[in-house]
Amino acid sequence: MSLSKTMRVMLLDDDRFMLDFVSELLKELGVDEVLRVQDGKTGLEVLSEQVKEIDLLICDIEMPKMDGIEFLRHIANRKYCGNIVLFSGIDADLLKAAERFAKVSGLQVLGTLPKPVTLGALAAVMEKLAQGVTVTHHNGTQSSKLRIDVNDIRNALLNDEFSVFYQPKVVVSDFRTNGFESLARWRHAQIGFIPPDEFIPVIEQTEGLMDEFTLIILRKSVHQLALWLDQGLDLKASVNISMENLNRHDLPEIFEEVVRTARVPRNRVVLEITEGKLGKDFALCLDILTRLRIKGFGLSIDDFGTGYATMETLNNLPFTELKIDRVFVNAAVSDPSSRAIVESSINLGKEFGLNIVAEGVENQTEWDLVAGLGCTEVQGYFISKPLPHEEFSQLNGLSA
Amino acid sequence: MMPGEHTFQAELEPKGKLLVDAAILAESLGVKIEQVYKYTLIFIDSAKEGLVEIESSLKEKNLQAVALTGHRLKSSSLTVGAQQFSELCKILESLANDEEIDRAESIFAQMQLMLSLIEANIEKHFLQNPDNEFK
Structure with a gap:
């Protein structure tokens, strides 16, 4: 066809x-x-x-x-x-x-x-x-x-059609790449790349599938991280996890095993959780997230500002990082209320001793703004789009 | 930056204030300067229609309708880089109190004047600049 x-x-x-x-x-x-x-x-x-x-x-x-x-x-x-x-x-x-x-x-x-x-x-x-x-x-x-159904996803998992792209995270103070966010990409045999917005909701709606999917992305990410650490890069890997993953008490042990197999220190792995998805079962979230932290994983609250997280959420859950949503970062340059949101998010993050990352920084003006407001790290197209591992290596001075 | 762009900006406002920034529109269009003239003219037509609407709404003392047209023209004028015109639209958009009708009329008068200046300067620029023979 x-x-x-x-x-x-x-x-x-x-x-x-x-x-x-x-x-x-x-x-x-x-x-x-x-x-x-x-x-x-x-x-x-x-x-x-x-x-x-x-x-x-x-x-x-x-x-x-x-x-x-x-x-x-x-x-x-x-x-x-x-x-x-x-x-x-x-x-x-x-x-x-x-x-x-x-x-x-x-x-x-x-x-x-x-x-x-x-x-x-x-x-x-x-x-x-x-x-x-x-x-x-x-x-x-x-x-x-295009209608993606669960069977398409299962076949893609079986055929290893999901790959990981790596978007650099850069330290504001010295422009050093100190990590990356792993982003899943699905290369369909006939259609080509299918964006995550198309397939993640299907995965989330299918019981058990998110666990399998997250583990595949985590395995690939830490495997690549191990290679880069061996080659002398000083990096941390950030991997998105879904609330659907936070439904089993043994999740910390499963993640621990994946990271141990890759021979990567657990404190080199940051798990990103979307703010808007927190709170379905608070006790269970608290249980799992706390034990992940005890095991040494970093925990990042993703898309901050778009959901319902409060100071109480930040106070109760053991996050190590706060990522400010791109919508506010992009608008902050021209919109005073968005700037106020960015500024207060950064201040809030500082109060809680968190690493603060601005997502979606697209130009010098946005960089200058978030840097001036005290953001510690920046991620976005101004630095680099998400890259396949060969290009990420080249960007960081390694041969592909 | 395309040839003639600086000249264009300078001619629009000899006193140093910017009426239309062709560079903004050129960037929106992916730096196709030849299309700038076309869209600026479409904007002027659309803005004239908007001013007719505002005039009619002012006669009816309907400040809500005035504000809505102001909002609409604000986006259009920003798109073509007519920053000052857009600022006037923004003020108009913010007027919600019936007591501010006099202020709305004053803003409207300024917008009429500014639009005619924009039109005159654009025509002057594009007709005089041999580098920009737009079809």
Whole structure:
């Protein structure tokens, strides 16, 4: 079967200029068809009339009459299952709140696109979309959204299709790479790379699968870490773990065994837990996380600022690191409230004696800002995108 | 940075204040200076429509509608790098109290003036600059 990507985008914005401008940018990026809609009511009509699926809905939030939130509520009620990008010039925290609303309403939110939009920002969204979301079968005109099910994941695990990319973490004070975050990548035999947003939710929803998946990523990460330590690099590995992993009392022993097998010191491994997912079973979380810390693992609270973590959470759980979410880092340069969030997060982290990492730093201005506010480490495209191990080695002066 | 860009900025505001920053729009477009003129004209058309809406809303003393149009024009003007115009939109967007209608009218008058200046300067730049023969 031969596959190729095609794109149909619906753009909902009350501003005619923005419709013209973004449509042109989308065409520059190779989008085949842009449906331009100037109000929510018409947007609902256009969506209901579609025979051919729309790959992406770019939705303005602030519009007269029916605003973006109301529009999203309507399409959620209609069980709309396409990808959505929220597009607005409203403050970053409001845009984030809108994103949360859309997600809890069951909508598939690919991300947010702050105004003024740039070609680069739009390209990043389209790249995310293009990574396996939509396929068109050459043997017909039907376009079908990629549906990943548990069997696809099981086969991928069996065929060792998951690899790990490594994104450097750099110390602000001396620009030294002192670690990396391990990021799972799925290279599908026919579609190519499938982004984690597409397959992680399926894994999380399948009992037991997350344990298997996390162990594979942890094994690969610590194995690579051992090679780099042997070659003289001074690094720590950060590996994401899910709340779904924190459901068994013997998890610390299992992780301990994986790390021991790789002959890596446990204090070289940091486990990152997403803030928003904490608190389902607090006693069990506390039990497992405390024992992981006792065994020497580092514990990082990931995406800080996007969930419900409080000072009490930081006080009660034995974290060693706080990672400030990219949304706030990116917005902090121009948005005073986001800057205040970044600043208070850093201060909070300092109060608790945590290592403070700014995620998603994309340019010198953002680096200068987080460095000036006292952040200890930085991660993001300004330093490097996530790299396969050969390129990470080269970046750090080793032969691939 | 493309040829003529500095000239463009300088001509727009001889007193040193920036009315439109072509570099911002060029960056948005992936540094395609030839498209800057086209989008600036689309912005001007759209902004003129917006000003008509604001005028109508002001007559109806509907400050909420004024603020909404201000919000819309704020994003557009930022996109083309019209920072000062965008600042006026931002003020308009923030006016929610009916007692501020006089201030809204004053801001509106400034926006009209600034838009005509932007238009005149853009036309002047693109018509006089032989490097930018836009079709």
